[in-house]
Structure formats: structure tokens, C-alpha cells
Amino acid sequence: MERNSNFSPSSSQEGLDAKPLRSLTPMFPAPFGFNAYTQSATPPFVCVSPFAQFPGNPSFQPLAAGVLNSNGVTFAGVSDSNGPINATPISAAYRANVHSLDDEDEEEEEEEEEDEPVFTRKSSKSGRKIKRSHLGGSDGLDGTKIKRVKPVRKIFDKSLLLLPSSSNHPRETVEMVLSTFDALRRRLLQLDELEDINRRPDLRAGAIMMTNEFRANMGKRIGSIPGVEIGDIFYFRIEMCVVGLHAPSMAGIDYMTARFDHQEEPVAVCIVSSGGYENADDDVDVLVYSGQGGNNRYEEKHDQKLERGNLALEKSTYRKNEIRVVRSAKDPNCQTGKIYIYDGLYKIQDAWKEKSKSGFNVFKYKLLREPGQRDGIAVWKMTQKWIENPSLRGRVILPDLSSGIENIPVCLVNEVDHEKGPSHFTYVTKVRYSKPISSMKPSQGCRCLSVCLPGDRNCSCAQVNGGDLPYSSLGLIASRRNMIYECSDSCQCSYNCRNRVTQKGIRLHFEVFRTRNRGWGLRSWDPIRAGSFICEYTGEVIDESKVDLDDDDDDYLFQTACPGEKTLRWNYGAELAEEPSGTFSTDTYNPLPIMVSARNMGNVARFMNHSCSPNVFWQPVQHDHSDDGHPHIMFFAMKHIPPMTELTYDYGVSGKERGSGGVSRRAKRCLCGSPACRGSFG
């Protein structure tokens, strides 16, 4: 269906004439390399580019029903049985001013009473990015409600925010923003943990991202968000802010003022369903959503008012514009609970008012999922059922590929063709060394009682890891590094110590599945949060000296070839958490002599395919000896991975291409399909 067919020159003209309802602020200079790149005139996903091409330009294909208007903001020219609607966003054009595009010297004009040079534009958009005033209702002449607000750090070295080769693909941009956010958040959390405090690393990381305009899809729009795909999962509300999916950091309803013919009206553009009012039934295409307000914790409950988000939803009921829906679910792997899933576009079918349990009026909106979209929450509900009862999974060849030796069964399925399974191999959960472990350098144990804790200077395991424990309290890896030393049998700490993660084995419900063109692959029924341990690469460890030519055709050989920049720079962004003087070493590729062959024996890892845009990376880990030449190869999630998404890692650049003294293997043609595909691997 061509949803933009009713786009006409006149409507774009309207866009030009649209007067913002609120102040305009200079968009440029783009203070950051990154920003300069997101705002270059070409990519359609940019926030707001004053020079965005006219929608008529055929080179310009938005992903969905959105079209950039002259303010660079998308809107949907919605057409349905109720007739066409021309909506031009107005209020969201808040940064459409143009002058200073080429005026790079303006970068440093604002100092905010700080000594530091500042690389952001004036923070006048809200006027409250940095505030040091008294807050609150302050009837307090006695100063009861005075709050000091720390300024959000701005970054001086813009090169910190530049990847060597940034892609212009919206998906890549969104992933880069999320990955930077998470690296920053992880580091802030790690620093907090040293002092045993919690200063909301998520919010602080988000604030740094926002202040530095390191974000994607600024400027609101109706319809889908370039680079955000149905099924994408988020672990923090702020993550949805920085990619432009849902602007309010707290409120559940995101809305904007749009122009319909000659009327200006607020319409809802995105809602986050917190789950409190989820339908009990299984209809994944219907959502009944409650309006906002009326139950503030600090005041009496009252009737909801038809204003703000509620008003916007009301208007959207009649305008029938597409509304993005984010549903929430319980994350079974994370005791803190909630996870957000982008479920695509809906339209409001019905709206009414009803009495809540406490007797006050609540607005209700019934939303119907637009047809023709790929499954979002439906995948989730399906996999949750399989986890509860694996026999519900159809097309199963083998219920447990590991024959019971893994913590959790590994399902083998084929929904594609008639292959009956991979060729024979022996499933093993541990690597086989060519020499006994007892002959290797033993680990040095810590003397921590009970569990190792961050900030404990006496913990030798923390010391050997560079002062920080490598995992968060949830068992997520904090940063990629040359080696991680877990606690071992020689340690006095207990099995529950947080520095024992990979040694406990897999925690995910894996399935080995038949891909369409890449043989067998690996995916998970569970959602996987960035930094989660996935599995080890088990098999037979081969010393480099013992490689023979036979290995040239070993498709199941792991070697530590140099991975792509996405893997290398997974920590990217963490340095933003440091004080300016701080030295944060970014570890890079460190070649290891180790190779592991999973041809004859191995585990789920041998089924992981290569991708140039991987979602998994490898990390050397020690836990049963400390011979650094023979580490365990452990895999961790690079990003949040929705259920049923194939797990892939970067096999690295082939030995030949590398031209180093490495083992030379034939490069294979890459089928990863990523926009950043290098064309070959291995």
C-alpha cells in the first residue's frame, strides 16, 4: 500500500510555512563529529536537517509511512477509509533554524560558569538542561526544598565520539547510539559500585548523551522510526529517548502538535504500555491503554483530565494516525524485571471513559495493530510458552542436542528444509586441552569471605582485573578487555561470588536452527541483555605450533583473528564517564596463540555464524588456571538481542588479508547481509 501517495507539493509547502509553536533554536553547528554526520543532508533518519531534501526527491525513501517535510520532520500522510489526512508536525520542529550550519566557531560560545570548553549548542531548548536554581514548590522561604543539581558533563574531545568509519545506515546509527549509551552506563555503574552507591547510571548516561546530542532521530514524527525495528528490546526508558522512539523519559504518552489541513492539533505518536492494564487474553493485536494522570503519589487521586497525552490520544482517535506501541514484559533473566519491546504501529479503534477501582475516571483507548507488520510481542509470547513447555515448540528434530549435559536443553529445529541435522560431532561443555590443566600455571586465589565486592582493595581478583570486578552484580560484563580473571577453586569466596559467571555454564534456552542459506545457526528463546554471558567456544584446543594443513578446511575452527571495529570498540563510550584527567585504557585486539577446533567435538558455539554486524563478541577468560596462552573463549552479547534473533559474531579478517604472520585460511564470501558487510571473512 502506498501510504504517501497523497503527498503533494502543497503539503510540503505547508510544511515550509508551518510556524513552530515554540521557540526555535539554532540547530547547528553540529558540535560533534557524530552529529555532523547524522545531520548531513542525505540520511533520512537524521533528526532535523534544514537542508533535508524535498519529499518529492525520489532518492529519498523513508522506511515507512513517514516523509520528511522541509523541517526534516516526518509525518504520515495517512489515508484510509475515513479519507486522507494531511498532517504536518509543528511543535516538533523545534530545531529547524538554520543559520549557523557552517559557523563552527560558535561551538564554544557557552560556558555555563564552567572552566571547561563546551561543545554543545546553546542549551536553550528547554532551558533546563543545566540548572542550578532552587527547585520545587518552594513555599520554603526557609529553604526547605533547595536542590543542587550537578551539571551534566559535556565532552571536549569530539574525536571520542567518532567511529573510524561510520555508516550512513539508520540501523547502524541507532545501534551505535545504543551501544555508546550502554558502554557509558556500564562504566558509570561500575564506578558507582566502587563506592557502593547508586546514582542512576541509566539517567546519567542518558543525560550525557542528550547534552551532547549524541542521539538518533531527534524531532518527533508519526510512524516508524528509522533504524528501530519491530521486536527491538530496551532495558531502560532512556534508551528509547536517545534513539527517538519515545521522547518522554517518564510519561507513557508521546505526542506532538501536527497540522491537519488548517487546524493544529496534538496527536499521539508513541505509547509505552507498562503492563498494568495489559489484556489478559492472548490477542497480540489488541491493546487497551489507560490515559495518564490521576494517580500522583503525592496528591489525592482524582479524575483524569482530557489534556496532554490524553487529549492527544483523543485527537488521534479521530485522526486515525499511526501510533507506535512499546509493550513491556517481565524479563525472566533479570530480577529487576521490566523490559520494553517495540511492537510496531497501531491505530486507535475506540476510546471511552470508565471508573477505576478507586472510583475515579480513567480514559481508555483500544488500539489495533496495523496489519502486515512482522511479529513483535507475538514472538515474545511464543518463546515464553516454549520456555515453560519445550514440547510446544514445533519442527523439533532433537529436543536436546547436548543429551542432557548442558544446564538447559539445546533444541534442534528445522523449519526450512529436510536436513535432518548437522553432521556428527560430540557435544562437550568444556574445552579439551592438549596438556593437562594441572601442568598449567595455577590461579592465584583471593581471600574474600563470602563474595568478592567492588572497591575491596584486598581482593586480589579485583586487582588482577585492573582494580574493577569485570562483571556487574547482575553478571553482565562491564567492558571488553584483553583478559578476564574469574575467581577459581583457589579462591575462598563462595560459588555465588559475582566474579564467577562463565564457569557456571549456559543460562539461555538455545535452539540450533536451519538457516535459509548459511547452514545451521544459533538463536535463543530468551531475550539477551547486552553484556550477558552466552556460551564458551568448546572443542579441542590446538597450539599454534601444531597446526597442520588439514585445518585449512576446518569450518569449525575458532581463532582469534582481528574482529571488526564494532567488536573492538564495544567499550566505546565508557571513556565519557571518566574525569578529564582520567586515563581509561581502551583495550584492543590482542592476538592469542590459541585455536579451538569444534569439528569433532564442541557445543552450541560451533553453530554461531559470522556477521559483519555481529550481536556477540568473544572474550578470553580464565577460571581454572592462569596460563594466559590458553584462555577460555567466552561469548558475550554485544547488544540487547530479542528472542529468536540469530546469534552471530565477527569471525575476523582472514589471515591472508591481514598479511600478518597469522595462519592463512581461505576467506569465505560473507552472507551476513549487513549494510556494513565487508564481503568476506575468515
Next chain:
DNA sequence: GTAACGTCAACAAC
């Protein structure tokens, strides 16, 4: 249970 928090739109003030 509760403290602390960021963003945006709306409003207020220049």
C-alpha cells in the same frame, strides 16, 4: 516504601 532523577510542553516573562 521511597528518594532521586531527565525531558518535554506549556506557560511566564522579557
Next chain:
DNA sequence: CGTTGTTGACGTTA
């Protein structure tokens, strides 16, 4: 009128 400054609402997170 155009622009800048201030505030309340929103709900999340640990």
C-alpha cells in the same frame, strides 16, 4: 511578536 526562562507532569529505577 520573537525569544528565553521556569515549572509541573510524567513514571522509572534501585
